[in-house]
Amino acid sequence: MAFMRKTSEERRQEIAAATLHIVGEFGVEGATMARIADAVGISGPALYKHYSGRTEILEGAMDLLLQRVVAWLDSSTNPNALERLRELGDTHAATMTTDREGVVAPLFEFAAAGHRSNLTSQMAERTRATLAKLTAIIEEGRDQGTIRADVDVRLVAWSFLGLTWVENLAGAEGMAEEFVGTGVSARMLDKILTDIAAPGDDSGRAHSQDC
Amino acid sequence: MAFMRKTSEERRQEIAAATLHIVGEFGVEGATMARIADAVGISGPALYKHYSGRTEILEGAMDLLLQRVVAWLDSSTNPNALERLRELGDTHAATMTTDREGVVAPLFEFAAAGHRSNLTSQMAERTRATLAKLTAIIEEGRDQGTIRADVDVRLVAWSFLGLTWVENLAGAEGMAEEFVGTGVSARMLDKILTDIAAPGDDSGRAHSQDC
Amino acid sequence: MAFMRKTSEERRQEIAAATLHIVGEFGVEGATMARIADAVGISGPALYKHYSGRTEILEGAMDLLLQRVVAWLDSSTNPNALERLRELGDTHAATMTTDREGVVAPLFEFAAAGHRSNLTSQMAERTRATLAKLTAIIEEGRDQGTIRADVDVRLVAWSFLGLTWVENLAGAEGMAEEFVGTGVSARMLDKILTDIAAPGDDSGRAHSQDC
Amino acid sequence: MAFMRKTSEERRQEIAAATLHIVGEFGVEGATMARIADAVGISGPALYKHYSGRTEILEGAMDLLLQRVVAWLDSSTNPNALERLRELGDTHAATMTTDREGVVAPLFEFAAAGHRSNLTSQMAERTRATLAKLTAIIEEGRDQGTIRADVDVRLVAWSFLGLTWVENLAGAEGMAEEFVGTGVSARMLDKILTDIAAPGDDSGRAHSQDC
DNA sequence: GATGAATGAGCGTTCATTCAT
């Protein structure tokens, strides 16, 4: 049990996951081969049996990250698109405190490192994919009548995505408590959703009172 | 106060400024002593005559950054607080393309690096100062009647600050064109301001149509 | 002798041959286990089933090389010893351009690496064998009257061997064209042979004019 | 005395010399940064204060080598060109046993490594320079009447250079004793010089008896 | 008081070799 040899695919996943965690904790540049190897429990050069080099490991970590983001976006099966958005927002805010290193932290680190490493294009691509997914949800809501017809879809998608970013940044700056904990973040989400909720639909927990 | 003591102080400023620029271009971890010394024109260990080490230099750079942020917040002298917010937002969006390295880029880099260097607390402090300043402006607007009385001041301050953050992150991810260039960012700003504009006040360039 | 025992022996030969080629192309230090395994088509530690380690593989390659050198020395069956020497010289110069990797290149590489690996003694042995063979040819020529009786046999043997070495070194330095291509090498061979040709024997294509 | 700081130029020379020696002993690929640093008495990365990297160190070593070769070629001031050649040959054979690592060994190693590293062109250039210098000496001898007029200058130059190469290779193969020690090398030099000596000139110590 | 020399820690990577499977 102690010194079990793992198969390559297991190891690859293990390495990617460990790297993702390390990126979340120490940043992309802090994700050194030694730290990764240490986290996996193997020794330095052994990483090269599973990946061709550090870059490929980082790419593998990004792939895993992407999967997790997709999983997040698919995590809500609520048929009501507006409700779905709210649940996504709630989930994101929740993971800010429960599993930062798993998704939001590395996501942010990759984005931050993006314009220096050559990972930029990949991150931009991923971001666009996320935007597209959000856009699709909003349009679905518009079609099903839960979201107002005159809504600026791109504006809303960016607002939603932006909110998650700000949560991340606040977390990175050690202000998660002040932004998320005190409910500011939740009120911002509420505002976004209330503003786009179709009249008569009470999916949004609160309503803008007089508009 | 002393006569020629300024030489050293000038050098400190020079070093801080150079460091800030380098941080904007290469990130916090890319701000190596060699690069800084090179940019200042002195070379190598001479930096230790003015600062006790790399950390202190970075702190000095952050101090300078803070000054610049304050200068930005004070850059508009418009008596109308609502208008002032709009001008600040416009200025930020503008500097995204004109002088990224000067303020927004290093600001973002410091925030990004924050939670692993020991600069976090300082950044949080700076962020709180900015929030306080924004809060003051909003309250001023409320008092002068240009901003609605029932506005959630903290929510608005965070929304405004968050918008600048998202602009930065979009820029870092190479998506400035898609977010700022296509006007999404401007529409988000407009939405924030329109929502808080006192009825009858037309400081906001556009109005939400039916509210 | 055994029936299917040849498989292993074949593999050994295969490995030795591949190694020889690699040594010719990348040098002794460039003959890595990975490259050898790759060339043979098996991969990695399988080599240890046939050889005890890298050193033994290199020794195996040298053995094969020795065989090939012997084959070269035996390649001419011309009964006239003087002619035989000329043919050997011509063959060597020819292989410089046609099959460098097969013999001359690895031969040179092993010689070059000799004094730091522990292969030196083997190479010296091989060299002595070659010298002995050349000596035998020269003495045979002397006995059959095609080579002058008063010739300094060791001097001639070394001169001949030295010429092949210089051809190799010139090739290694990228000066094959200047040394072999322009006929300098051929004239040196001619000079050696003319000087030792017995008077009246016209085996040498040219004659020293005034002796 | 113990920890004296050396000036850069001293160190550069020191490093080049040490590298040359190491190349002579361990080959070009064996000239590792650690070994060089060790030989100089400084520690690894300190080398980068004087050279930009390993390649530049190797080039520096080659420069030094070139100087030494030139010094060798200029070491004889004998007005008689034929005598000069003999003295050069004698000196070379002598250094084979007295200071192998200083010149001949590294010279050979660089030549041997040449076709793999990108030092080839430099070595070829150096070789051509040496050939040119030898050619000049031979032509000078022809003009002054100590060397026969009908001599093939290029052939002689290559023969002479080739002899030094063979001495080197023999040394590398551990056969210096058999080639140089027993006088074979000296007789080869004698033969070259005797063959080109102008009739009546007895600069050559020995004469071929009957030609 | 500024500089050049030097260092120790650490980086990503390669290689010959071992061992469980």
Add this chain to the structure above:
DNA sequence: CATGAATGAACGCTCATTCAT
């Protein structure tokens, strides 16, 4: 018995920092 996983040593190189000068 051949392979894939793993390792320890070593490689060239970068960096923040110290210290003699």
